[in-house]
Structure formats: C-alpha cells, structure tokens
Amino acid sequence: MYDFKFHNPDSLAAALESCSQAEDGQFMAGGQTMIPVMKQRLSMPSDVIDLGSVEDLKGISVADGVVSIGAMTTHALVAADGDVQRAIPVLAALAGGIGDPHVRNRGTLGGSIANNDPAADYPAALLALGANVHTDRRQIAADDFFTGMFETALEEGELAIRVDFPVPKAAGYAKFGNPASRYAMVGVFVSQGSDGVRVAVTGAAPCVFRISEMEKALSNNFSPAAIKDMTVPAADLNNDIHASAEYRAHLIGVMAARAVGDAILREGAA
Amino acid sequence: MSVPEIGQSLPRTEDERFLTGQGNYIDDINLDGQAHAVVVRSTHAHARINAIDVAQALALDGVLLVVTPDDWKKEGFGPMPTKTAIRKGKNDMDLAEPPRHCLAMDKVRYVGEPVALVVAETAAIAIEAAELVDIDYVSLDVVVDPKKALIDGAPQLWDDIANNLCLDFELGDAAATQAAFDKADHVVTLEVFNNRVTAVPIEPRGAVASYSPETDSYLLYNATQNVHANRDTFAESVLGIEKEKLHHIAPDVGGGFGVKNGAYPEPPLILYASKRLGRAVKWINTRSESFVGDTHGRGQDSTVELALNKDGKFIALRTTTIGAIGAFCWTVGPFTPTGGSARTQGGPYGFEAMYYQAKAVFTNTHPMDPYRGAGRPEGSFQIERVVEKAARELGFDPVELRRLNLIPRDALPLKTPMGLDVDCGDFPEVFERTLKLSDRAGFDARLAASREKRLRRGFAIAPYLECTGGGPKEFAGVTFVENGTVDLAVGSQSTGMGHETAMPQILAANLGLPFDDIRYHQADTDKTPIGGGHGGSRNLEVGGSAVLQAAGEVIEKGKVLAAHIFETTPEKITFEDGAFAEPGTNHSMTMREIIDASFDPLTLPDGMEPGGLNVGSTFERGIISVPNGCHAAEVEVDPETGKINIDGYWVVDDFGTIINPMLADGQVMGGVAQGIGQALMEEAYYEEDTGQLVTGSLIDYALPRADDIPNMVLAFYEDAPTAKNPLGVKGAGEAGCCGAPPAVVNAVLDALKDYGIENISMPLTPEKVWRAIHAKG
C-alpha cells in the first residue's frame, strides 16, 4: 500500500469537503474492494475519506411504494431487514447471497454500485427494478448510471447518498456463481413493475445490460415458457478461464427462465 | 484427566490454542531488532537477465541491503540438491539435475522465481524498495505443456538437457506385459489427465533468521514441515557450514500438505542477510506470493491400457505418463510422476503383469513437489477411470467387474507386479461394506426424486490401494521432570494433524500415566538428534512406533528400579495397568511412584542416576505399509447448467489399528475435501504463450468451501493390523485424496451415461460438463 492521508468525517458536508480539498481523494465505504486494490498497489489515492461515521448515509426506509436504502447500508443489514423482505423479498435475498458473512458485514450498497464490478449482484437489481441513485448533486436513473466496466456516471468527487427502488409487482433473481470467487458468472434479475417487465444481466458482459427481446416476450406472458429457446449472441460476452462467452450466453437463457420462476414463486408466496 | 486408551477419540489438545488465537505461528515470532525482507520475484516465465539495477532501491530511506545473484556467486553458495530416491531411468539414464540456486542465476525460468532479496527497516519499506529493483529482462520463448516441451524445437530450459527431459523412467516387466496384451480378448485404452493443483495451506510460508557472531551460528524459525532435512540442505549444501551451526525450529505450522516439505530459497537468503547485517531478519509471504512461490502438485498426462479376458478378468496394465516437474528438480519433485505414481499401479486388483513408464519433464512453471499423496492419487485415478471405461465399453456392471478382480483375502501376502509388498487386509470385505453403507437399495427412489427435479443422478464406487511410511527412521525422547511432567520429543512433525494429542496418547496409554502429564515437543533440531518431519503419512507408523518403543524402554528401566526397591531381580517384575509388581508378593508400585522414586538418590540401584528413566529411542521401520479402502459417491448433475452436487459420500478405510478414531476421521475428511477440490474445481492454470499463472489468487483459483463438501459417512475396517510396525498402523493422511477423485468423476459419468460421454478431464467444471452433454467439444 502506498502512503495516504486518512480522514474520518462525521458528516456529509465534512466528507465532501475533505474530498474536494484532496489532491486525489477517494471515498471509502467498507473497503472490501478498495483495500485489496490498494494493497496490491494498483491504486494510490492521496487521501482516503472513510464514510463509516457519516450517519446520513445509512439506513433503510419503505414508503409510498419505494424502498430507499442509504449508500452505507451493509449487505447484511439489507438481507436481514424485515421491511425490505416484505416489500422486495428478492432484494433481501440478493444481498444475503453476496460473498460471505465477513463481506456482507462490511460491504455496502454504495460501494458495490460505485465500483460497478461486472460480476456484482446489485447492479442487476438496480437496472431491473428501475432504481434511482441519489447523489450529493443529482439523481441518476439506473439506466444511465452503469456506463461500462468498473465505470459509472459518478463524477470526480460525487458521492452516492442513497438508492430508491420502486416496489415491483413481482421480481426474481437467479445467480450462477463463479466457483472460485462466487461472484456472478451469470446473474439475471427479472422484474414486473409499473413500467413493464425488465430483465437485467450481470456477470456475463463487461457491464450489466438489459435484454429487450426477453422483456417484450415476458410482457405478453410472464412465464419461463415465454423466453424458452430465446438466445443471446455470445459475441460481446466475457470469455475467461471460468466460462466461455458461448457458455455464458447459454446460462443467460437458463438463469432468465429461473429468475422468472423465482419471481412467480415469490409473488405466489406473498 | 485419566489414563487414555489406544482407540479412544481423545479430543485434540492443541485445538484450544489454535481456535482461541493462542497459536504460535511464524508471523507471531519477532526477534529483537529484526529487519524485514521481501523477495523480488520474476515476472517472466523465461528470460535472460541482462542487468539488475539496485541503486534506486538502496537509495530509499530505511533500506538496508539488496541481495542479488552476484552476492551468491561471490560467496560461492551451493545449489539445493534434489533428494529423490529415483535417480536412474531407462537404459541406465541418470536423472538430469540442473543447479537450483536460491536466486535466479543469469536466467529466470518461471514466474515467481526469486531474483533478489530486499531487506529494510520495515516490511512496508521493503515492499516499496522491491518495486524499485530494476531488472532488465530479455524474454525467451516459453513452454508450459510437458508434452510440447518434449518435442524437437521446443524452447529449451537448460542448455545441456536435451528436449527438457529430466528422467525417462520405467518399472515392471515390459515384455511380459506385452505378451499379456497379445493374448488378451479386450484392450481398453484411456487418456487420463491429472490436473495441476497447489495446496493453499491457510498459513503462507515465512521465516525469521538471526546470526550470533559470538558462536558463529544461526537460528532459524521457519514454517516448514521438515526441520532436520532442510537444515542439512541450508547449512551444508548452500551456506557451506556444519549443520550443528544452524538451529532450525518450526513453530506451529498452519497446514502443509507436502508443499512445506522441501527446501525453499528464502530461508538461506535471510540467513545470509542476517549475518551480513548483524540483525535478525524476518520474511513472510503474501497469499499472492504463495500461488507463484509454492510448489505445485499432480500435473500428469497418462495413457492407460487395460488388458482383459473375455470374462472380464484383468490380466495386464500398462501406463505411460508425461509428468511436468516445472523448471527445476525440487526437493523430491522428479519422484512423483516416476516412482511415486508407479508403486500403487493397478490398485487393489490382481494382475499377471504390469508396466509403468514416465517421462519427467522440465517446463516454465513453478517446480512440482509432493502434494498429499504424491503420485498415488494419480495412480488410483488412472486405474479406476480405465476400469469404469472397461465396464461401460464391454458391457459389465461396474460393481461386478470390480468385485471379480479384487485381490482375494487368501491371496495375501503377495508382491504386486510393481514390487509392492501387500501383507494383509481384506479388499473384498472392505468393498462389500462400502456398498452396504452406501444404501444401494435406496438408490432407485433417490434417482426418481432427482428425475423429478430434472436432475441426473449417478453412483460410483472406487476401491484404492495406498502405500505409506515416508522417511524410515524416527526418534522419540522421553524425559521425566521432577515436578511430574513428562517431556516427549519426536522428530516427526504435525502441521495441524493432531500429533500433540495422538503421540502423548500412545505414551500415556502405554505407561499408564494421565494424558495431561505429558508435554509434547516437535520440530526443533536441538530437541531431537534426528527427525524425518512430515510426509508420506509417516507419523504414526514411524514416529508413533518410536514412541511405543521408547515407552517399552522406560518400562524396562522401571523394572530395574522396582526390582531394586522390592529387593528382587528385574525378570520377576511385571508391568500391568500402570503398575510394577512382583507376582506372589504384595509388592507393587505405580508408574508415578517409580518415576518419583527415580529422583530419590537413596532408592536408586548402582549405575542409575536421578531421572534415570529417561530414554532416547530411534525406531527404523521395515517395508512401507499398505493402507487400503473404498470410497463411494452419489452425485446429482444439472444438465441445463452442468453443475454437480455431491449428494452422498461413503468411505471404509483399512488403516490397521486406529489410535484415535476422531483424528483418523479428520484425516479422511480433509483428504476427501482436497480430492473433491481436484476433481471438480481446482486447477493451477498457466497461460500457454506467456507462462503467466492465471489462477494467481483465490478469485480465480477455485478452492472448495464448506458447502462444496458433502457430509461423509466414514467407517474403519480394523481386522488387519499390519505386522510391519509394532503399532499395527497404516498411514491415514493421504488416502482421502486417492479415493475421492475417481469416485466423484466416475459418479458424474454414471449420471451422464445416457449422453454417451466417455471422458471429461478434471476439474469437472460446470462448463466442461455442459459441453460434454451438448457435445460441444
């Protein structure tokens, strides 16, 4: 790790201030990605601004058909939250399926989406649920937020404050874990909401994406059968030692059908 | 606590220390004034070193020293020799052994090879400085596949070693085997690939060294599995000093699995640095360094040919292997694909003739050394895979075909065509017990339930034959302390297996003393004159036998003392239930009373000093023992994704006498877990063109987790204690790795039999399974 200055602000204003004054400041959530990357000497921020004491960034509320989750809320808290479990049960389940208990106790929603790992789970949820990211300066729709591999619409020094998830009629998620890392090798999130059906895929490509063809088919008939035999071209998908693009393309079909099944099952149970 | 018994599941006395953070591991050791070292490792798989510029590194504040290959040349330090027992090949060919120095001399030959050592005031400064060491490389062509390395025109690792061939090995009777094949009704041939894996012990390697100018001697703490042999290599071969000048200690070691057996370059480097600086030096590997800087295992390509009669009787087996050994001969690296894989060829089945040949080949990869089983798991996988194929291809029931060919009990003792001395056991009985345990009767119902979920279900049974013993000699010293403690020091070594429990258990049970009286010592060259460390499942066989022998000597001395006190002769004294007595009299003293008396100068006979019951006993084993057993697995496969779930797992092992069933269970479970890892997930994967290790972290190296490992039903067959050692034990440490890969892989292929899939190479990743199902090559 290279040397850096450490800040531990206790308010949103102080955090933003520290960052704006730093030469190359970086916010730190749970440090689950940031610290390993720094230890491998792949990044060298001049200043690290720990968000751990900024209470405004934590917490969960559910009102008016919207689940609102603070950026600094850990995966473990989302997974265990009764309100989330009732409003969008699959969102709690998704959070509970991230990494291991250590990771879930430190890793955060804000850190996950700001990092935009191509294999992370949350980006699929945001995109499929049509969520909105609120920052210190604006509101960004999920469709515009995830812009590329490890890239987002966040600007230099822009801080994600919370994410608002509209409560869908039904939603399901199916994740095929990478055997080594257990991140998503392919994860498909399907939701049926007020503005129609959305299907978002993570793990398969450099960045989370939607499949409009499946969305159309599912809008007419929300059942696994509706997307049976529907294929996704392998050309733009990831290809690595764990899975070829061709296999990922195949898994998208399988996981999409299972996600629809999951959504139907959860709706039935509700 | 009371006197323990042999066969009792005494809980592990070391666990409280380990589980409450009280273990004393290498990184817990800090010496006064210590500096910190970091190794600069090669980023190239094959390159000439043009120049090493250390100026910038040395200029950094807090940097004390940069050790380079030039220092090594100037000092005239020697290479670390291989100690493989196999040194001759076909036509009297000698093993080709290039010099293995602690730093790369002129050329690097694998990614991760040490090129320099930076020593600084803190570890952070040393890391910083290591980055500033500027190495000018000229890259050379790379070869990582041993089959390609053998071809004319392939990149050459060593100028004087043609075609990268280290050794062309053979064992068995080629002519008799050919004759048997000629008369066979069927020949079944299979290409078997044994994937390269690495052990990933939970504790990375590390060491702390210091030098004393007063005595001109060194102290080395090292996370190793073998303090004596490695002391000899470091002192005599590398530094050129007498071995007595190096005191070598291994503190608690967090897992080894063979990967910590051998001599690594870092300890001599920090020994040298500590003398030059006049300061203690500490070095601790990171997890990332462990991937590129620890030895790997397996990595064999074999062609296995099985000759059968028309009734299914096996008559001959011929195996031809190409085994990568990496860029150098490591401590015993060339042994694994040659002698190591040869001895248990054919498993527990009867054969008229067998022939094994193997080429050990240099490649631009990290050198290989033993990994749990070191060749026997490879042999076991080869025979079980080809037998499964034979059953399928020739229309035999796989269970029946195995039953037909298992060596019957009354054929023992025998010598296999590979020269292995099989003295006792009952292979058919172990096989039948495994079948019974695995509930064959319930299979159809389970199959139907799987079908319901659109899953395939399969079963396989895999008997195995092992051979264990490792280093043949071991020392046990028993020292009685006046306060009542008994010090037991043994030269074998635990890296977590529970010796601190099992070894005192043997001593206490035999002397009739409470377990808690005994303090266990290991892995210290000053505490035992010799020591074979860890390896080859040797501890109970050799170390445990040394303890038993030492206990016997203590009892003999006790009889002399008791006779003196009872005013009779030692032959008249008996020792039973922890007491010395003279039958026919009311004379009786417990072991504890005799020990106390041994410290009273007034009660001692002539020639016995106070504390005179102490013994130091060296045991030497005879022929290696032959553990055996049988695994069975039931799996479910999701044909849509290729994902495998192991739904049932059963094992019956013949380890002879079981000293502590709980510890033996632990050995089996751990071995099975590593076997499942190899079968389904693990592979140390080098990129073909660059020789870069792609699986260089746990993000990409798929190590099994608790939920990848099924519940196991374990049982022991205890009716065949071996006469090869006085405890009657057969090594338990590596057996799990022998049975699990074939059981799991064959069960998967059974589940997929409707698809006509003949082979899937390990690891059976979901994609490979999916491709096989959908015939996507």
Ligand SMILES: Cc1cc2nc3c(=O)[nH]c(=O)nc-3n(C[C@H](O)[C@H](O)[C@H](O)COP(=O)(O)OP(=O)(O)OC[C@H]3O[C@@H](n4cnc5c(N)ncnc54)[C@H](O)[C@@H]3O)c2cc1C
């Ligand atoms: C072993 C392991 C397994 C994992 N498995 C999974 C998995 O299965 N699925 C999955 O989805 N994820 C997984 N993760 C990722 C994990 O869930 C975290 O979400 C992720 O590592 C981010 O961690 P963090 O929240 O601590 O953020 P940090 O590491 O602290 O920060 C990550 C990045 O986000 C920026 N950042 C943080 N907060 C904000 C904010 N409020 N506004 C703007 N920028 C911000 C930081 O500056 C940094 O660039 C795993 C991680 C580990 C270590």
